[in-house]
Every structure is written in structure tokens, then in C-alpha cells.
Amino acid sequence: MESLTGVPLGVKDEVDVGASVRQSLIDETLRELDAELVGLKPVKLRIRQIAALLLVERLREQAGLSAEPPSLHMCFTGNPGTGKTTVALRMAKILHRLEYVRRGHLVVATRDDLVGQYVGHTAPKTKEVLQKAVGGVLFIDEAYYLYRAENERDYGQEAIEILLQFMENRRDDLVVILAGYKDKMDRFFQSNPGLHSRIAHHIDFPDYSLEELMDIADLMMRRQMYAFDDESRQAFREYLVLRIRQAHFANARSVRNAIDRMRLRQAVRLVEQAGRIPKEELARIDAVDIRQSRVFQGRPDGEVPAGDGAAAQCTPEAKDSI
Amino acid sequence: MRLTQGTFSFLPDLTDEQVERQIQYCLNNGWSLGVEYTDDPHPRNSLWEMWNLPMFDVLDPKAVMHEVNACRKAFPNHYIKVNANNSTRGRETVALSFIVHRPAHEPGFRLERQETAGRTVRYTIHAYAADRPSGARYNGE
Numbered sequence: 066m067e068s069l070t071g072v073p074l075g076v077k078d079e080v081d082v083g084a085s086v087r088q089s090l091i092d093e094t095l096r097e098l099d100a101e102l103v104g105l106k107p108v109k110l111r112i113r114q115i116a117a118l119l120l121v122e123r124l125r126e127q128a129g130l131s132a133e134p135p136s137l138h139m140c141f142t143g144n145p146g147t148g149k150t151t152v153a154l155r156m157a158k159i160l161h162r163l164e165y166v167r168r169g170h171l172v173v174a175t176r177d178d179l180v181g182q183y184v185g186h187t188a189p190k191t192k193e194v195l196q197k198a199v200g201g202v203l204f205i206d207e208a209y210y211l212y213r214a215e216n217e218r219d220y221g222q223e224a225i226e227i228l229l230q231f232m233e234n235r236r237d238d239l240v241v242i243l244a245g246y247k248d249k250m251d252r253f254f255q256s257n258p259g260l261h262s263r264i265a266h267h268i269d270f271p272d273y274s275l276e277e278l279m280d281i282a283d284l285m286m287r288r289q290m291y292a293f294d295d296e297s298r299q300a301f302r303e304y305l306v307l308r309i310r311q312a313h314f315a316n317a318r319s320v321r322n323a324i325d326r327m328r329l330r331q332a333v334r335l336v337e338q339a340g341r342i343p344k345e346e347l348a349r350i351d352a353v354d355i356r357q358s359r360v361f362q363g364r365p366d367g368e369v370p371a372g373d374g375a376a377a378q379c380t381p382e383a384k385d386s387i
Numbered sequence: 388m389r390l391t392q393g394t395f396s397f398l399p400d401l402t403d404e405q406v407e408r409q410i411q412y413c414l415n416n417g418w419s420l421g422v423e424y425t426d427d428p429h430p431r432n433s434l435w436e437m438w439n440l441p442m443f444d445v446l447d448p449k450a451v452m453h454e455v456n457a458c459r460k461a462f463p464n465h466y467i468k469v470n471a472n473n474s475t476r477g478r479e480t481v482a483l484s485f486i487v488h489r490p491a492h493e494p495g496f497r498l499e500r501q502e503t504a505g506r507t508v509r510y511t512i513h514a515y516a517a518d519r520p521s522g523a524r525y526n527g528e
Contacts, residue, residue, distance in 0.1 A: 066495055189440060200447025238449055 080124050091116045092160045105276040111268050120161045136265045137240045138232055142247040143270025146316030149244045157202035170201035171179045176210040179224040187220040190228045207255035208243035232263050273316050278305055281322050292348050300355040307360045330354040388495025393484040400480050406487050410448040413471035418482050419443045421476050422458050424465045426524040431509035455487055464490045464525040
């Protein structure tokens with residue numbers, strides 16, 4: 066961790082930026098990010114900018130040019146399954162490596178953790194969570210639930226005010242990341258303009274392209290020690306083309322669910338054919354495993370939107386075609 | 388007279404940096420920290436007023452320091468201590484307790500003798516400051 070502070074600069078007239086970059090873990094961190102997260106260009110760009118800024122701030126400080134520490138509160142918006150939570154989890158680690166936060170732990174909070182049940186309950190509850198996050202990152206998923214416009218006596222407003230105060234006064238102590246779906250977050254900010262302006266970084270997560278989704282699928286398969294063959298890869302591509310057009314498509318999450326169902330079908334196929342098979346067969350997903358999907362018959366896939374899920378899953382049809 | 392209660396009380400007052408490192412030590416041990424204050428520092432008064440709630444699951448000493456400083460601001464003329472509680476035995480027991488703030492002027496305690504039956508004498512101590520109502524003690528002179 067002494068990588069940056071170890072740079073012998075003193076109050077000289079010249080600074081070696083290149084050397085500092087090499088000594089810092091920026092390049093390594095960004096490379097890891099590139100390798101492990103597919104796509105997400107604007108997100109990676111912003112992380113690169115933040116990393117550069119923090120490095121330059123460090124150099125400026127050593128050169129005697131004082132500046133306030135930059136505010137790094139962030140808001141992630143985007144459609145379901147575009148990687149908001151994944152990036153937030155990673156952000157804590159990145160900021161710790163860049164020596165912006167002292168510990169780099171992540172505290173995940175939702176409305177339940179912040180908002181109390183009765184008068185006077187909210188403030189201590191919110192403060193407790195904030196205190197846990199000091200020295201790290203506080204991640205508030207689906208932040209728009211904090212504010213309920215329809216109920217003016219809702220305690221969420223109180224939690225937001227405490228949050229704001231903390232974000233403003235103790236910004237060297239923690240970083241707050243809000244996340245949520247774009248349209249809902251926009252509405253949330255409309256009713257809380259103060260919150261919007263105190264967050265310096267609004268990052269929008271774009272939907273993945275077909276190619277990126279295929280890359281994600283490959284990555285997920287590799288991690289779970291499965292593999293496509295040429296035929297099944299083609300089948301999966303066709304599956305995605307159809308699936309994207311259907312309702313409730315959730316980007317990487319849908320890919321993950323599709324893979325999970327493919328594994329089920331593969332398992333059933335292997336059990337039914339019995340006999341002796343080579344080891345590779347256990348890892349190989351066959352095109353048949355994919356083409357059995359209901360998506361190819363123009364019907365919605367096994368994924369059902371929350372709410373009517375229970376009813377839909379009970380139909381015999383759904384049971385047949387996992 | 389300087390009050391000597393708790394750990395480190397015979398040492399010179401800890402600096403903020405030293406307090407912070409003690410807190411870090413407590414956190415490293417998994418102890419939860421609480422801040423307490425009083426203007427009645429009689430040795431038998433071991434339960435001081437709690438400043439907010441004890442801080443469970445706090446990971447960074449800065450969070451505790453912030454509470455200490457907030458308490459100092461609210462009670463500049465009180466004694467303030469930090470308690471660390473160890474829960475490994477299934478109950479929170481004090482593992483470390485030290486004073487982090489004291490009033491500028493500490494008049495100390497007087498010894499009182501009470502004559503009772505026979506020629507028995509009972510001794511007790513009494514803080515000079517405790518003659519004043521709570522809140523108006525240790526206010527300078």
C-alpha cells in the first residue's frame with residue numbers, strides 16, 4: 066500500500082507521473098476489470114478516469130498543491146442484469162487499492178436496513194449502518210425505495226436526510242453508491258434534487274450487445290467448467306436472438322438463468338442415456354440441450370416475471386420443459 | 388487531583404492518534420466499542436451515561452473517534468471514557484476501558500470520616516465537584 070506514498074517527490078519542480086503509475090496498482094486493477102467484466106465501456110472509462118484523478122491528486126498533494134479530496138459518491142443506473150451490483154462490489158476493492166478508502170469493505174443496505182418502523186427509530190438505524198460503512202463503501206441497492214412519494218409521513222425521507230448529511234460532511238470517511246433501474250432512479254432524484262447534486266458520478270450501464278452476451282455466456286460456462294461445442298454455440302446464439310425480443314429480458318442475468326436451465330437439461334439427457342461416457346461429455350452442452358427451450362417455440366422462457374411466478378410454474382407444461 | 392480510573396490513567400493523557408490506535412487494537416480483537424460520559428466520577432459509579440449506542444460491527448476507528456469528538460463537543464467539562472466489550476463468553480464484558488477526555492480543572496475528592504457505634508470510624512470519599520448539581524460540575528474554577 067505504500068506504492069504511491071513511497072514515491073520520493075518532496076517539493077521538487079518535476080514529478081514522474083509514469084513512475085507513479087507503474088508503482089501504483091492502477092494498470093493491474095484495470096486489466097483485471099477488463100478481463101472479468103465484458104463490455105461496459107462507459108463504466109470502465111469512468112473507473113479509469115477516477116483512478117487517474119486519484120493518482121494525480123496524490124502527486125499534487127506531494128508537490129504541495131492542496132486540494133480537497135474529490136467526492137466519489139456514485140449512482141449506478143441501468144436495466145436489469147447489466148452488472149450494477151457486480152461493479153459496486155468491485156468498486157470497494159478498487160477504491161481501496163487506489164488508497165481512497167482506508168479499509169475497502171462493502172456494506173450492502175436496502176430500505177429495511179435504513180428506515181425505521183416508528184418515530185425516532187430511523188435516525189439511529191441509519192447512523193448505525195453508516196458507521197459500519199466508515200472506511201469503506203456503502204452500497205444502497207434499489208435506492209428509490211427509500212422515498213415513497215405516496216406517503217408523506219414515510220420515514221424514508223428522514224433516512225435520506227441523514228444520508229445526505231453524512232455524504233456531505235464525512236466524505237473522506239466513506240463512499241456511497243446508489244443503484245437502481247434508470248427510470249425509477251430518475252423519478253427518485255426528481256423528488257430529491259439535493260441527493261442528485263451531491264452525487265458526482267452518475268454512471269449509466271448500457272445493455273449488452275449480442276456479441277457481449279455471447280462473451281458473458283462463454284465466461285460463465287468456463288467458470289462453471291462447462292463448454293459449448295460449435296453446434297451448441299450456434300444454437301445458443303439463436304436462442305439469445307429470440308430471447309432478447311421477448312419480455313423481461315434481463316441481460317446477463319437471463320444468460321445465467323439460461324445456462325442454469327441448460328445444465329438441467331444436460332443432466333437429464335445424461336441420466337436418461339445412461340451407459341459409459343467420456344469425461345468431456347460431462348462438461349459439454351449439446352445443441353439439443355438448448356433447442357429444447359420453449360423460446361424456440363415462440364413461447365416465453367422458464368423465466369417468469371416476479372409476482373405471477375408461482376402460478377405459472379405450477380402448470381404441467383412448465384414442468385415438462387424446464 | 389488527577390482522576391486515575393481505567394487503563395492508561397497513570398500515563399499522560401493519550402493523544403488523539405494514540406486513542407485511535409487503541410481503538411484499532413480493540414477492533415482487531417473483535418471487541419465492540421462504546422463511549423460513556425459522566426460528571427460524577429466516584430470510583431463506585433462504574434456505569435456512566437452512554438453516549439449513543441455501543442458500536443457493534445464498526446470496522447474503522449474513525450467511526451468511533453467521530454463519536455468521541457462529538458461527545459467531547461457536547462460535554463467539554465465531563466469525563467469521557469471508551470469501553471471495549473468482549474463477547475466471546477456469550478455476554479459483553481469490558482475488556483478495556485480508558486479515559487479519553489477529562490475536564491480542565493479537577494478539584495478531586497475529600498475524605499469523610501463518620502463516627503459510628505463505639506469508636507468505629509467509617510471512611511468514604513466525596514468529590515468536591517459533586518456538591519454542585521449535575522451539569523454544573525467541573526465548570527472551571
